[in-house]
Amino acid sequence: MHAWPASEVPALPGKGRDLRIHDTATGGLVTLDPGPVARIYVCGITPYDATHMGHAATYNAFDLVQRVWLDTKRQVHYVQNVTDVDDPLLERANRDGKDWVELAEGETALFREDMTALRLLPPQHYIGAVEAIPGIVPLVERLRDMGAAYELEGDVYFSVESDAHFGEVSGLDRAAMKLLSAERGGDPERPGKKDPLDPMLWMAAREGEPSWDGASLGRGRPGWHIECVAIALDHLGMGFDVQGGGSDLAFPHHEMGASHAQVLTGEHPFAKAYVHAGMVALDGAKMSKSKGNLVFVSKLRRDGTDPAAIRLSLLAHHYRADWEWTDDVLRDAVERLGRWRAAVSRPDGPSADALVEEIREALANDLDAPTALAAVDRWAARQDADGGTDEGAPGVVSRAVDALLGVAL
Known part of the structure; x- marks a missing residue:
């Protein structure tokens, strides 16, 4: 699967700062020191009803992570998946009378168009769940052979008790986990499971639903969490720098994925930091496909x-x-865009050297984009009020806003 074209990121003088970012697992800020190549995995869309503003807000956040790292002169190895087969996608296709493959391909194409328009940097590897199945099957078999997974009426479940670190990502108690599991794709009430929280690794083929050869597992399709684990381990390995997504992924998705990977490899942690973006609401409720209260980038x-x-x-x-x-x-x-474009359209202006450092510092401090925007607002206000004599300043501001905030002026 291919991603979308990359916009050019202007080079800025000097060097950015190391990123301090909030880690869900520890509940506080951590300073990331990735080395020369920073590694990030961001969970992608299930391709129906793309791209709403909740999606856009999440991927914008992790675009900023990349831009901060690039400004420190590091390379960035970014991986993102597409869950192009899953219950919600199949349910939507059935509801609308569409072929599920056609629906997934169409929505993924629209997502690419929106990401290109918003100038979000693309992943180096953009991997669909379907294309990842050949790498998923051996992982499920290995977990089963290790005694960390078991069969139930043809389905294969992961045993959460097999990971001594289970629960460390979200920090939730079991009661909260059980509630969220039921809300977010789990089946805690299914009889016969060893633990209500055990997630499915491989779903045996159901009549009328797509399935693939699972070797010793039989025909079926992968669970949600093992999909991302297989892709991340294949392209990033253990201990990558950031696992990212919306805050609704902390549990169960990132919790379960970390446990899968840690049991498979015997290493800990799966990711050095678990970073989660907030939710966007409309009319007082979280913007979600199920509620239908969506604002679309494409519209x-x-x-x-x-x-x-x-x-x-x-x-x-x-x-x-x-x-x-x-x-x-x-x-x-x-209105802000208009003010900024007017400010950088003049032939000279107030010095922008301090502004570049203000933007860098704000973003390095847990991606504080509102503070960065306020700094640009102040420079634009000085330009409007008094102007300046620095002939290079408008160009410096334009390049800095482009490189660090992804906004083309």
Whole structure:
């Protein structure tokens, strides 16, 4: 599966700062020191109803992670998956009378278009669950052979008790885990499971549903969590720098994935930091496919909204915050974009050297984009009020906003 084209990232003078970011597992800020190549895995879409603003906010956050690392002169090895076969996708295809493959391909193509328009940097490896199945099957077999998995009526489940570190990612108690498992694709009430929290690794073929050869597992399809584990281990290995996604993935998805990988390899941790973006709401409720309260990037673009303004509307909120999409949010972003473009269109202006360092410091401090935006606002206000004599300043600001915030002025 191919990703989307990369926009050019301007080189800035000097060097950025190491990233301090909130780690869900420890509950505090950690300073990441990845070495010359930073490794990041971000969980991708299940391709139906893409790309809503909740998606856009999440992937914008991890685009900032990449940009901070690039500014420190590191290379970035970024991997993202596409869950192109799963119950919600099949249910949507059945509801709409569509072929599930056609639905997945169409929504994935639209997602690529939106990511390109928003100028989000693409992953080096963009892997679908279906294409990953040949690598998933041996992992499930190995877990079973290790005694860390068991069969139940043809399905194969992972035993959470096999991982001594289970629960360390989310930090939740069992009662909370059980509730979230039921809400987020698990089946804690299924009779015969060793533990209600045990997640499915391999689902035996169901009539009318797609299935693949699972060797000794029989025909079926993979569970959600093992998909990402297989892809991450194949392309990044253990102990990569950041596992990312929305806050609703901390449990069960990232918790279970970490346990799968840790049992398979005997190593800990799966990722050095687990980083989660907040949820975007509309009309007082979390924006979600099930509720149908979605604002789509593609519709905003079709209606004539500049993608740079959409991106600024995301950057105006701290990535970990839960916030609500409103017309005012977009209007403020459109006005800000206009002010910034007017400011950099002049032949000279106030010195921008300090501004570049302010943006760098804000982003290095847990991706504090709102503080970075406020710094650019102040420079634009000085430009509007007094101007300046630095002929290179508008160009420096334009390149810095592009390189660090991904906004083309």
